[in-house]
Amino acid sequence: MASSASEIPAARLDRRRRSALRRLLSEPLGVIGLVLVLAVLLVAVFAPLVALHNPIALAPIDRFLPPSEEHLLGTDHLGRDLFARVVYGSRIALSVSLGATLLSLLLGVTTGLIAGYGPRWLDNALLLVFDALKSFPTVMLALALVTLVGPSLDAVILVVIISAAPSYARMARTQTLSVRHAEFVLAERSLGAGSGRIIATHILPNIIGPILIVASMDIPVVVAIEAGMSFLGLGVRPPTPSWGSILNDGFSYIRESPWPVIAGGLPIIITTLGFTFLGEALRDTFDPKRAGSR
Amino acid sequence: MATPALAIEHLDLAYRTDEGMLHALRDVSLEVAPGEIVGIVGESGCGKSSLIQAILRLMPANAVIERGRIALAGQDLLALDADSMRRLRGDRISVVFQDPMTALNPVLSIGRQMMDIQYRRDASQPAKRARAVEMLRRVRLSDPERRLEQYPHEFSGGMRQRIVIAMALMAEPELLIADEPTTALDATLELATIELLKTLQREIGCAILFVSHHLGVIAELCDRVSVMYAGEVVETGDIRSVFHQPRHPYTERLLACDPARMAERSRRLPTIPGELPDLVNLPAGCVFAERCPAAFAPCRGLPPEFYRLAGNRAARCYLSRGEALS
Amino acid sequence: MLTYAAKRLGLAVLVVAVVIVVLFLMIYIIPGDPLSVALGPRANPVQVEALRQRMGLDQPIYIQLLRFYGSVLTGNLGNDILSEEPVLPIIMTLLPDTLFLILGAMSWSILLGIPLGCLSAMYPGSLMDRIAAVLSVSVIAVPAFVVAVYALLVFSIWLRWFPAIGAGDGVLDGLYHLVLPSLALGLGWVGYIARMLRASILEVQGENHVRTARAFGLSENKVIFDYVLRIAVLPTLTVLGIGIGQLLSGAVFAEIVFARPGIGKLVYDAILTRNYPIVSGTVLVTTFFFVLVNVLADLMIAWLDPRVRHGLQR
Numbered sequence: 001m002a003s004s005a006s007e008i009p010a011a012r013l014d015r016r017r018r019s020a021l022r023r024l025l026s027e028p029l030g031v032i033g034l035v036l037v038l039a040v041l042l043v044a045v046f047a048p049l050v051a052l053h054n055p056i057a058l059a060p061i062d063r064f065l066p067p068s069e070e071h072l073l074g075t076d077h078l079g080r081d082l083f084a085r086v087v088y089g090s091r092i093a094l095s096v097s098l099g100a101t102l103l104s105l106l107l108g109v110t111t112g113l114i115a116g117y118g119p120r121w122l123d124n125a126l127l128l129v130f131d132a133l134k135s136f137p138t139v140m141l142a143l144a145l146v147t148l149v150g151p152s153l154d155a156v157i158l159v160v161i162i163s164a165a166p167s168y169a170r171m172a173r174t175q176t177l178s179v180r181h182a183e184f185v186l187a188e189r190s191l192g193a194g195s196g197r198i199i200a201t202h203i204l205p206n207i208i209g210p211i212l213i214v215a216s217m218d219i220p221v222v223v224a225i226e227a228g229m230s231f232l233g234l235g236v237r238p239p240t241p242s243w244g245s246i247l248n249d250g251f252s253y254i255r256e257s258p259w260p261v262i263a264g265g266l267p268i269i270i271t272t273l274g275f276t277f278l279g280e281a282l283r284d285t286f287d288p289k290r291a292g293s294r
Numbered sequence: 295m296a297t298p299a300l301a302i303e304h305l306d307l308a309y310r311t312d313e314g315m316l317h318a319l320r321d322v323s324l325e326v327a328p329g330e331i332v333g334i335v336g337e338s339g340c341g342k343s344s345l346i347q348a349i350l351r352l353m354p355a356n357a358v359i360e361r362g363r364i365a366l367a368g369q370d371l372l373a374l375d376a377d378s379m380r381r382l383r384g385d386r387i388s389v390v391f392q393d394p395m396t397a398l399n400p401v402l403s404i405g406r407q408m409m410d411i412q413y414r415r416d417a418s419q420p421a422k423r424a425r426a427v428e429m430l431r432r433v434r435l436s437d438p439e440r441r442l443e444q445y446p447h448e449f450s451g452g453m454r455q456r457i458v459i460a461m462a463l464m465a466e467p468e469l470l471i472a473d474e475p476t477t478a479l480d481a482t483l484e485l486a487t488i489e490l491l492k493t494l495q496r497e498i499g500c501a502i503l504f505v506s507h508h509l510g511v512i513a514e515l516c517d518r519v520s521v522m523y524a525g526e527v528v529e530t531g532d533i534r535s536v537f538h539q540p541r542h543p544y545t546e547r548l549l550a551c552d553p554a555r556m557a558e559r560s561r562r563l564p565t566i567p568g569e570l571p572d573l574v575n576l577p578a579g580c581v582f583a584e585r586c587p588a589a590f591a592p593c594r595g596l597p598p599e600f601y602r603l604a605g606n607r608a609a610r611c612y613l614s615r616g617e618a619l620s
Numbered sequence: 621m622l623t624y625a626a627k628r629l630g631l632a633v634l635v636v637a638v639v640i641v642v643l644f645l646m647i648y649i650i651p652g653d654p655l656s657v658a659l660g661p662r663a664n665p666v667q668v669e670a671l672r673q674r675m676g677l678d679q680p681i682y683i684q685l686l687r688f689y690g691s692v693l694t695g696n697l698g699n700d701i702l703s704e705e706p707v708l709p710i711i712m713t714l715l716p717d718t719l720f721l722i723l724g725a726m727s728w729s730i731l732l733g734i735p736l737g738c739l740s741a742m743y744p745g746s747l748m749d750r751i752a753a754v755l756s757v758s759v760i761a762v763p764a765f766v767v768a769v770y771a772l773l774v775f776s777i778w779l780r781w782f783p784a785i786g787a788g789d790g791v792l793d794g795l796y797h798l799v800l801p802s803l804a805l806g807l808g809w810v811g812y813i814a815r816m817l818r819a820s821i822l823e824v825q826g827e828n829h830v831r832t833a834r835a836f837g838l839s840e841n842k843v844i845f846d847y848v849l850r851i852a853v854l855p856t857l858t859v860l861g862i863g864i865g866q867l868l869s870g871a872v873f874a875e876i877v878f879a880r881p882g883i884g885k886l887v888y889d890a891i892l893t894r895n896y897p898i899v900s901g902t903v904l905v906t907t908f909f910f911v912l913v914n915v916l917a918d919l920m921i922a923w924l925d926p927r928v929r930h931g932l933q934r
Contacts, residue, residue: 029754029757128634131631131635140868140869140887140902140903140906140907141903143872143887143891143899143903144643144646144896144899144900144903145646146891147890147891147894147895147896147899148646148647148896150894220761224763227763227765227766228763228765228873231765231873232872232873232876232888232891233892234891247765247766247769251769251877254769254772254773254777255777258773258777258778261769261770261773262773265766265769265770268762268763268766269762269766272761272762272763273758273761273762275761276757276758276760276761277757277761280757350835352831352834352835380837380839381837382837383834383835383836383837384835384836384837384838385837388835388836389832389835391828391831391832391835393828396827396828396829397828397829397832398829398832399829399830399832399833399847399851400829400851400925400926400927401850401851401924401925401926401927402847402850403926410838410842410846411836411837411838413838414837445926445927445930447926447927447930448930458832461836
């Protein structure tokens with residue numbers, strides 16, 4: 001069953017030449033993911049236009065109102081419009097997740113390059129650090145840090161960066177090592193090409209693809225971490241709306257009204273599903289081996 | 295002759311693909327007499343693998359047998375239900391595949407695998423074990439008792455291939471199919487493995503269908519040979535006749551390209567110009583006509599029949615039409 | 621096998637050692653006097669003195685580190701700031717509850733994930749397979765605490781099928797209270813395991829030795845369950861080992877949402893009261909436990925895969 005690769009007709013291989021975008025779009029999950037992600041991005045960017053209400057305006061008389069034309073998602077225990085809070089919460093979620101991911105990319109790739117290019121002892125030491133970091137339960141670390149500094153979004157971001165960086169570092173390191181000893185690189189170096197040039201032309205282009213795919217899968221994780229920390233009251237400070245804190249407030253009053261809980265959880269679900277679907281579709285698009293086994 | 299061990303008659307096999315039906319095997323006929331060793335020669339893409347899969351009925355889901363008959367000692371295999379066919383495998387028909395390094399399950403001991411395949415036997419565990427030990431001894435593996443407990447990665451490639459041969463011949467099948475069994479081995483191992491096969495075949499008396507692209511090995515081992523090209527059998531006959539006086543231009547070119555047979559040292563290895571035809575949209579006429587140095591008028595019109603010739607030979611070529619027996 | 625086990629244990633010890641260093645250093649990285657950082661604003665002079673003794677703050681750093689190590693190894697993880705009780709016993713009393721929850725979550729993932737993965741691999745491309753794939757991806761994506769809150773809302777408050785609070789009394793009641801929280805916690809892992817197993821099985825099925833097994837007429841059941849699954853399940857075991865870490869983190873949320881006793885709740889309360897000794901003690905205990913589980917998982921894989929035992933790379 002597995003052996004006759006020679007029997008595949010030439011025509012079948014044409015599939016790989018179809019444009020990547022079209023392949024991505026032919027995947028229903030990919031389309032859904034793309035739509036959801038774009039929706040969240042647009043909402044975050046155009047928050048003031050979309051929100052219709054002030055997210056921190058108190059109106060205790062109007063607490064726990066169900067959804068209506070006036071309040072699309074109802075109101076919370078302080079009478080604040082839930083829809084507006086959710087809309088502004090998207091800014092927190094996205095800025096934290098995209099920012100943290102970008103920073104951990106930078107940290108990780110740089111460390112990986114150093115590990116690959118540097119002396120052996122440095123490489124071994126860094127590898128040990130990566131492995132140890134992988135063994136840490138992230139949230140526990142974040143909790144420890146937050147105990148010391150008090151609730152802080154920055155602390156959470158720091159922990160996220162430190163725990164996400166090792167996987168990028170490993171990828172960068174592997175690529176660096178394989179390129180560093182490749183013959184064509186030795187040839188280039190003998191012609192005077194510096195490390196910087198080698199990195200730019202041979203290493204970075206090769207890792208961009210896989211790293212971006214991993215990053216796109218990490219973003220929903222960071223969204224979840226931020227929401228989780230805010231849910232525990234350890235992330236953003238009130239009255240800043242974060243989806244996690246909306247959920248937390250709603251949870252305290254869950255028996256009074258389900259709407260705050262629904263309002264808090266829904267955007268988290270939409271965002272994490274959207275990025276995950278998109279990431280999966282991206283991965284399938286660029287990895288023909290995986291696409292075939294479906 | 296007596297009922298052939300294997301008889302394939304006019305076999306057509308195609309794969310359903312997005313681009314249409316891919317005709318992998320067309321009008322394939324061949325026979326292997328009991329105790330005979332028949333070789334199949336051809337380049338990659340000639341249909342050897344499809345043929346083996348068809349005989350074993352381990353074809354991919356998109357394969358369709360459009361026409362033909364496959365008979366084992368007279369019994370129509372294509373008419374069997376899946377379960378009966380499965381019980382045949384490893385019992386009356388066995389296979390030795392090409393790559394010994396990946397042929398065995400890496401997490402089970404050799405002994406376990408050799409005993410599992412004896413499930414058809416109504417025998418005790420010790421009896422099955424004894425049989426496994428005996429087979430290992432016959433393929434000249436030292437200390438077989440201890441070997442049974444070991445795992446595949448503890449053996450070299452050559453040893454693993456011998457283990458696979460031992461497994462294949464354990465039930466004394468009527469037909470052994472060998473799919474390039476020595477291609478992955480180096481030259482000295484190759485010779486030793488061929489010698490082993492010859493010896494065992496004499497002892498057990500099974501028929502062998504030996505697939506290879508290595509002409510030297512085929513010449514050494516086989517009684518008769520079928521040459522395949524692009525899904526068809528283009529020539530058949532006994533080894534000496536086919537290799538010394540080939541009837542089909544493809545056979546000629548194949549022999550000429552064999553580095554071992556070149557009379558003089560030359561800087562350029564001869565090749566056959568051109569490419570394999572598209573098996574979805576077959577050309578009209580003879581499938582080799584594009585690349586054939588001897589092609590003439592009728593070749594591009596209709597495909598030639600498989601003309602039977604004197605001396606139990608056959609060739610699918612208009613050049614042989616003149617001598618065709620009625 | 622013995623050398624492999626020794627190597628794994630050595631690595632595990634190293635990781636725990638590093639964690640201890642990090643926990644220790646954290647106090648110093650934060651700006652301010654280490655004592656007040658560690659004990660927070662509520663500390664009273666007695667506690668400050670006890671900590672000063674324990675850490676020997678007048679000594680150079682590496683001596684302090686050694687003393688810290690020493691106290692950890694003798695089981696002294698510091699004292700709770702409020703109650704002044706030793707931390708380790710507090711944690712050990714509550715640990716079993718959390719372990720119970722985690723065990724429940726793993727059970728769900730195995731009970732649901734493995735059959736789902738097998739079925740998907742046996743009928744690839746079918747409608748069932750595709751629906752399972754979408755569901756798997758979805759449950760992995762959505763964070764466990766959101767699932768927990770929604771589960772509470774739907775199944776406890778609206779439908780009243782399951783209790784919302786606490787861990788119950790006795791075995792049966794305990795299990796009844798366990799259903800919802802453990803399911804919420806383990807749901808993501810159901811998807812993860814199902815996907816991994818499916819991919820594993822399909823990959824192994826394409827390998828030559830499976831072709832050999834079929835060519836020798838072994839029944840499909842034997843091929844899948846005895847030959848293929850034995851290999852395909854190995855990556856899943858690795859993942860389970862890593863999953864414990866995530867489950868530990870998730871347990872914090874599950875215990876808070878369902879008001880269950882356990883170290884999650886302990887840690888949460890400790891954080892709110894800036895009770896660092898409890899938090900660092902819990903981190904230490906959980907890391908140790910997590911590392912232990914990973915080592916066990918690796919050893920089990922070695923036991924199942926002879927190639928690993930003999931030190932070969934797959």
